[in-house]
Amino acid sequence: GQNIDQPTEMTATEGAIVQINCTYQTSGFNGLFWYQQHAGEAPTFLSYNVLDGLEEKGRFSSFLSRSKGYSYLLLKELQMKDSASYLCAVSLNQAGTALIFGKGTTLSVSS
Amino acid sequence: GAVVSQHPSWVICKSGTSVKIECRSLDFQATTMFWYRQFPKQSLMLMATSNEGSKATYEQGVEKDKFLINHASLTLSTLTVTSAHPEDSSFYICSARVKEEWMNEKLFFGSGTQLSVL
Numbered sequence: 299g300q301n302i303d304q305p306t307e308m309t310a311t312e313g314a315i316v317q318i319n320c321t322y323q324t325s326g327f328n329g330l331f332w333y334q335q336h337a338g339e340a341p342t343f344l345s346y347n348v349l350d351g352l353e354e355k356g357r358f359s360s361f362l363s364r365s366k367g368y369s370y371l372l373l374k375e376l377q378m379k380d381s382a383s384y385l386c387a388v389s390l391n392q393a394g395t396a397l398i399f400g401k402g403t404t405l406s407v408s409s
Numbered sequence: 410g411a412v413v414s415q416h417p418s419w420v421i422c423k424s425g426t427s428v429k430i431e432c433r434s435l436d437f438q439a440t441t442m443f444w445y446r447q448f449p450k451q452s453l454m455l456m457a458t459s460n461e462g463s464k465a466t467y468e469q470g471v472e473k474d475k476f477l478i479n480h481a482s483l484t485l486s487t488l489t490v491t492s493a494h495p496e497d498s499s500f501y502i503c504s505a506r507v508k509e510e511w512m513n514e515k516l517f518f519g520s521g522t523q524l525s526v527l
Contacts, residue, residue, distance in 0.1 A: 331516070340415075340502050340518040341453070385452060397443075397516060401452040 300324045302400035304386050309406045310376050318371045318403045320386030328389040331397060332360050332371045335383045344371065344384075373405075381407045411437045413505050415519025422493055423527055430488045430522045432503030438483035439505035443516070444476075447500040459486040493526045500524075 301323045310316040322330070329348040333341035347353055347362035347369060359372040371384055383404050387397040412435040422428050432442055440461050445453040457478050458466040465478035475497075477489040490497055503519040 338500075338521075338523070340521045342518070343516070398455075399452040404450075 300388075300390070300398045302386055302388060302398060304384075304400045304403045306401070307404045307406070309408065312376055312378060312407060312409050314376050315372065315374050316376060316405065318373070318384050318386075318405070320369045320371070320400060322367050322369070322386070322388050322400075324367075324388050324390055324398060326390040327364065330360075330362055330369050331387040331389065332358075332369075333385040333387060335385055335402065337383075341385055376407050378407050378409065381405060411435075411505070411517045413439075413503065413517045413519045415503050415522060417522055418520060419523040419525070421525045421527065424494055425492055428490045428493055428524060430490075430501055430503070430524075432486045432488070432505070432519050434484045434505045434517075437505075439486075440483060441506050442480060442486040443504045443506070444478060444486075444488050445502045445504070447502060447521075453502060456488075490524065493524070495526045498524055498526045 304320045329346055331346050332344040334344050335341040344358055345353055345360035347360050350362055350364055352359055352361045357374045362369045373380055383402040385402045386400040389397050414433045414435050416431055420428055442459040444456045446456055447453050455468050456471045459478045459480040461480045461483050467473045475491055477491060480486040500521050500523050502521045504516045506516055
């Protein structure tokens, strides 16, 4: 079966840095996505990794290690608006299979 | 980026009625669209893959006769919840896959439909 694990909840304060980890065991791998989802809204795309290494995009960075089945999303200079659920998702293959999502990590940012 | 329009945003219906949810790709052609449902504090669960001009592929445990999917054109997919019951109350989200040159593939999501069945 497919398994994607990420912590259920995390808390942090404004201005801090937080790292959300994701581990996966899947039958295939065609890239790993991170999405941000505010309550009652659809997910929005944050990052995509298909090769090992770190991808930086402003305050958000994402890292992937395919050999370890591991990824993390790093959020810097946290703001209150970053309070949301962060979903890790693995694309199993290119030929027609959709993403398999983790259960999401709810991040609460306090002042 | 690509835009996926989904409506209605929310719907309240009586038990036993049918509800249709539409998902449109506004500025691109989507040969494949995906339908998810999400319960409170849970992740998105794939229900079915909708392919233009052919039958949808349903995930295990999803009743294809209850959740009717039609993908009649390259820009429109519909999900009809037939004979809805309170347990069908959920957040339904569609997404479309776009292949870009610099990225293998990328999903764009609709805004979601909150269905409440009384």
